[in-house]
Amino acid sequence: MDDEPREDDGGTPPELPADGTLLGGTRFGVDRRAFFAVGGAGALFCTLAATGSGGGKTPSPQETHRLAQAADAAASRVKKPKGIPRDPVDRLHFPTPQPQPGGVKREYWIEARSVVWDYAPTGRDEWMNARIPAARKRRFRAYIYQQCTEGFASRIGRPSIPGPTLHAEVGDTLVVHFRNGDEHFNQAVTMHAHGVKYTPDYDGSYFGDFTRVGGFIAPGEEFTYTWEAVPDAVGVWPYHDHGPNHTLNSERGLLGAIVIRERGAKAPDVEDVIYFHSFGPEVTGFDNVIMCINGRAYAGNTPTLRARVGQDVAFHVIGGDANFHTFHVHGHRWVDASGVPTDTREVGPFETLSARFVEDNPGRWMYHCHVFPHQDAGMAGWYLVDP
Numbered sequence: 171m172d173d174e175p176r177e178d179d180g181g182t183p184p185e186l187p188a189d190g191t192l193l194g195g196t197r198f199g200v201d202r203r204a205f206f207a208v209g210g211a212g213a214l215f216c217t218l219a220a221t222g223s224g225g226g227k228t229p230s231p232q233e234t235h236r237l238a239q240a241a242d243a244a245a246s247r248v249k250k251p252k253g254i255p256r257d258p259v260d261r262l263h264f265p266t267p268q269p270q271p272g273g274v275k276r277e278y279w280i281e282a283r284s285v286v287w288d289y290a291p292t293g294r295d296e297w298m299n300a301r302i303p304a305a306r307k308r309r310f311r312a313y314i315y316q317q318c319t320e321g322f323a324s325r326i327g328r329p330s331i332p333g334p335t336l337h338a339e340v341g342d343t344l345v346v347h348f349r350n351g352d353e354h355f356n357q358a359v360t361m362h363a364h365g366v367k368y369t370p371d372y373d374g375s376y377f378g379d380f381t382r383v384g385g386f387i388a389p390g391e392e393f394t395y396t397w398e399a400v401p402d403a404v405g406v407w408p409y410h411d412h413g414p415n416h417t418l419n420s421e422r423g424l425l426g427a428i429v430i431r432e433r434g435a436k437a438p439d440v441e442d443v444i445y446f447h448s449f450g451p452e453v454t455g456f457d458n459v460i461m462c463i464n465g466r467a468y469a470g471n472t473p474t475l476r477a478r479v480g481q482d483v484a485f486h487v488i489g490g491d492a493n494f495h496t497f498h499v500h501g502h503r504w505v506d507a508s509g510v511p512t513d514t515r516e517v518g519p520f521e522t523l524s525a526r527f528v529e530d531n532p533g534r535w536m537y538h539c540h541v542f543p544h545q546d547a548g549m550a551g552w553y554l555v556d557p
């Protein structure tokens with residue numbers, strides 16, 4: 171049935187070719203650099219399309235999608251870099267960091283893989299009590315970080331965007347065993363963390379000739395990242411792909427969060443990671459930009475947050491695309507970092523906003539991006555508070 175989310179079985183949605191390499195750079199005469207030359211225009215297109223003010227000079231959705239496929243094909247041909255040293259800094263060697271006294275290793279097993287993704291499984295927008303137009307496509311191939319049990323023995327839970335939230339306390343190391351388990355896109359991907367401390371080997375970034383060991387994890391390969399929870403890493407941070415095609419693959423869903431607390435600090439009673447991000451035509455092949463919260467669009471599909479009166483509530487909002495968003499929650503307020511009470515705050519690309527408050531107001535509430543075109547394109551959800 172078309173409106174049912176399909177099993178994430180590696181099946182191929184009809185609107186995408188089975189193999190991006192069939193659409194090689196030569197066919198469209200576009201290489202990766204050319205794509206990124208227009209990539210800015212593509213990103214601009216997304217913004218313009220979302221605001222309904224698209225200009226004539228920007229590429230069509232079909233064109234951005236074709237360019238993305240060419241970029242995928244080019245990325246699948248990138249050879250593993252040799253790590254050519256041109257400067258003394260390229261010859262430096264680094265020991266793997268160990269936990270500080272009292273700290274521990276926090277180990278995770280995470281596999282990158284692609285899945286067929288439905289951004290609105292209910293087919294409805296509960297806020298406006300309306301069906302999403304039947305003609306509107308909902309499934310495309312996303313790219314996710316999947317948490318696994320020790321040794322990648324089995325997968326934990328359903329595919330999700332963002333991937334697992336990684337937790338550590340000051341003095342710990344985060345030891346993340348990463349596996350590129352995807353064959354569909356046939357590209358190197360990585361994990362690049364914000365906020366925590368790492369040596370260049372654990373930066374998880376592709377640097378062309380200067381790529382270090384963690385910056386290019388080819389399909390079928392594994393790598394273990396070690397990141398330090400130093401004292402000034404306390405907070406909430408994003409992680410995301412930073413391989414050779416990271417703009418597209420992060421947009422496809424290779425996103426996650428890291429929460430670092432002081433040693434022994436109490437966790438909030440309710441703690442949610444809320445990614446404000448979007449799927450543009452370049453990754454979906456659709457005509458419209460989908461404005462998402464955690465990979466889903468429209469209330470009833472986006473996360474329904476829950477708490478009860480008296481609880482210590484923390485909402486960690488992360489900007490996961492090229493837009494500025496504002497986080498707004500009805501019926502509540504919190505004190506921002508400068509000590510000012512607020513109920514709406516902006517969050518830029520890969521910035522984090524933490525709204526923390528003691529719940530005092532039962533009922534059905536909404537939370538949403540307060541940029542109207544984003545809100546109306548799906549970036550909204552329910553917050554239900556029990557007495």
Ligand SMILES: [Cu+2]
Binds near residue numbers: 545
């Ligand atoms: Cu927004």
